[in-house]
Amino acid sequence: MTERVVIVGGGIAGVSTAGALRAGGFNGDLTLVDAGEFPYDRPPLSKEFLAGTKDIKQIALQSPQWYDDQCIRLVNRTAVGALRPRDGKVELADGTLLPADRVVLATGGGAARPPIPGIDSERVHVLRSADDADRLRPALVAGARVLVVGAGLIGAEVASTAVHLGCEVTLVDPVATPLAVALGPELATWLHELHQRHGVTTAQAAVESFTDRGDAIEVRLAGATEPQVFDVVVLGVGMVPNTELAALAGLEVDRGIVVDTGQVTSNPAVLAVGDPARTRDGGVLLPRTEHWEAAQHDGARAAATILGTPAPAPAASWFWTDRHGRHVEAVGHMDAAEQTVLRGSFDDTAFSVFGLRDGLVVAAAAVDDSSAVRAARRMIDRRIAADVGRLSDPSVNLRSLLRG
Ligand SMILES: Cc1cc2nc3c(=O)[nH]c(=O)nc-3n(C[C@H](O)[C@H](O)[C@H](O)COP(=O)(O)OP(=O)(O)OC[C@H]3O[C@@H](n4cnc5c(N)ncnc54)[C@H](O)[C@@H]3O)c2cc1C
Known part of the structure; x- marks a missing residue:
């Protein structure tokens, strides 16, 4: 016992x-x-x-x-x-x-710290704990040149927070469309481009080395001829x-x-x-x-x-992320989808993308539309067959689709 x-x-x-x-x-x-x-x-x-x-x-x-x-x-x-x-x-x-x-x-x-030369500089931050955030915050002053390495969930959120604090932010990632596996390529592209629309400079690149020169840090990106100079670096690489x-x-x-x-x-x-x-x-x-x-x-x-009690029923996996004032949620496995259906348009204030396989919803991702993700979750968990025409029509109440 x-x-x-x-x-x-x-x-x-x-x-x-x-x-x-x-x-x-x-x-x-x-x-x-x-x-x-x-x-x-x-x-x-x-x-x-x-x-x-x-x-x-x-x-x-x-x-x-x-x-x-x-x-x-x-x-x-x-x-x-x-x-x-x-x-x-x-x-x-x-x-x-x-x-x-x-x-x-x-x-x-x-936080992961890959073996990049110069990574031990005090100007290179990670973000996993409140202490990390307390160390980083004073460096994010208006005008500070900030490099965020890694455009996954944490890196993208730091880039968003920093640019809204008035920093000059560059966000680099070796992957062209970060989060494409989780969100599908179309929504991931839209989301990555959102950074540029809010003044973040994005680049597809890996970091080769850091050189702390006292008053700033030089960063050499793979393929670049000259190093770039920043005041602070934040790693969001896993x-x-x-x-x-x-x-x-x-x-x-x-x-x-x-x-x-x-x-x-x-x-x-x-x-x-x-x-x-x-x-x-x-x-x-x-x-x-x-x-x-x-x-x-x-x-x-x-x-x-x-x-020794029954385990809770399994539920499709779900996460959210917030950036530039937009709230994004995703449920299920978008990488398992063989077809995606857009509900609404990328210019709308709220829209969603559903991933389907064999006529069933297997994933969904939405911007400022939690109810779409909630409905998708029920469809996934209950294996409700999806009607593509009705799913893609924003005038159709998604709750009506839950009856199957
Ligand atoms: C900056 C940041 C933003 C995030 N944003 C999102 C988001 O928007 N959406 C989302 O879905 N997820 C997000 N996540 C992920 C989410 O927060 C994690 O998945 C979640 O915190 C995991 O919880 P956990 O309890 O497993 O681990 P943790 O939250 O890491 O907690 C582990 C705890 O264990 C303690 N500990 C470790 N070793 C010992 C030891 N030997 N003795 C005693 N204590 C110990 C640590 O001090 C810590 O308090 C984010 C994570 C971070 C870091």
């Missing part, structure tokens, strides 16, 4: 696991250990928090009262140093031992899952902590959730997901496993 659960990491995955355990009736000891000041949310770090319109308290995942009400022992500013599943213990970095029948690893990840604790404890790690569909690692006493978890389903190792809602769902599944 599980009487004591220790959750390592207080991001959305860890906090969701704790909340779902209590909501599901777990009444044993529940401890949440986090290395940070208190559990906070990460998506605002590249948006309102970086822009300075929200402070750290406003991005807390839960209020201090919530942890008290839920009888969750919150241990902040403390890193877990080792798991000892065989002894039923978790060891904190200061040597304190916490008893645990089940441990949930919710350790997130760190994340590296925090798997060290898992590896030290002898758990299976393969570019992520390998878990089954109930979030259980290769040791039944240890579960893993969120960004570092990598699911093996039917013998196949799936790619990790690095999205907020996926981390939340992992927490719900881990709690169900610990409680």
Whole structure:
């Protein structure tokens, strides 16, 4: 019987696991250990928090009262140093031992720093934590020359925030159309061009080297004859899952902590959730997901496993991103689509793209149209056949299509 659960990491995955355990009736000891000041949310770090319109308290995942009400022992500013599943213990970095029948690893990840010469300069920033954002914000003054490397979700949001703070922003990525796999080429192209319409200079290029010359940083881009000079560089080139604790404890790690569909690692006493978890389903190792809602769902599944209750029904994966005042959402697997259907026009204030395969909706992406993505999600989850004519007609209420 599980009487004591220790959750390592207080991001959305860890906090969701704790909340779902209590909501599901777990009444044993529940401890949440986090290395940070208190559990906070990460998506605002590249948006309102970086822009300075929200402070750290406003991005807390839960209020201090919530942890008290839920009888969750919150241990902040403390890193877990080792798991000892065989002894039923978790060891904190200061040597304190916490008893645990089940441990949930919710350790997130760190920002990737590829081995580019000069990358250790203080002018080169990453963005993964509130501390990173606090270090970066003072450099984003009006007129500052900012290079953002990587036009994925985080890089594009930083470019947007920086240009709206008055910086001169250049955004480079070796890929011509970033996010094409997730959003489909047409919408991804439109979204990338949105940067230029808001004054961001975009270029298809990889960085070869950085040279910190004291008052600025020179950046050599592949194929360029001359280096370019910037005041600050922000890397948005991916994340590296925090798997060290898992590896030290002898758990299976393969570019992520390998878990089954109930979030259980290769040791039944240890579960893993969120960004570092990598699911093996039917013998196949799936790619990790690095999205907020996926981390939340992992927490719900881990709690169900610990409680021995049915796992929540699987749902199509979903994420959002905000840039230049536009809100983008995507659901499902656009790369699995064999046909795309545009609903509305790219000039409209709101529009969406649906991805279809064998007559079924398999994905959708929308700009300022959350309801289209909500409807698409139901169509995907319920495998409702799609009528292309009605789907593409913005005057047709999408809810009428949900009846099949
Ligand atoms: C800047 C930014 C913007 C984003 N924007 C979006 C967005 O718009 N939409 C979207 O869908 N997703 C977005 N994401 C992704 C989303 O935030 C992540 O998928 C989500 O935070 C993953 O949650 P997590 O709990 O797995 O990990 P994390 O949020 O990384 O939390 C892990 C926690 O574990 C703690 N920890 C690690 N090791 C230890 C240890 N040994 N001991 C104790 N504590 C430890 C860390 O301090 C951290 O608090 C964004 C991410 C970032 C960084």
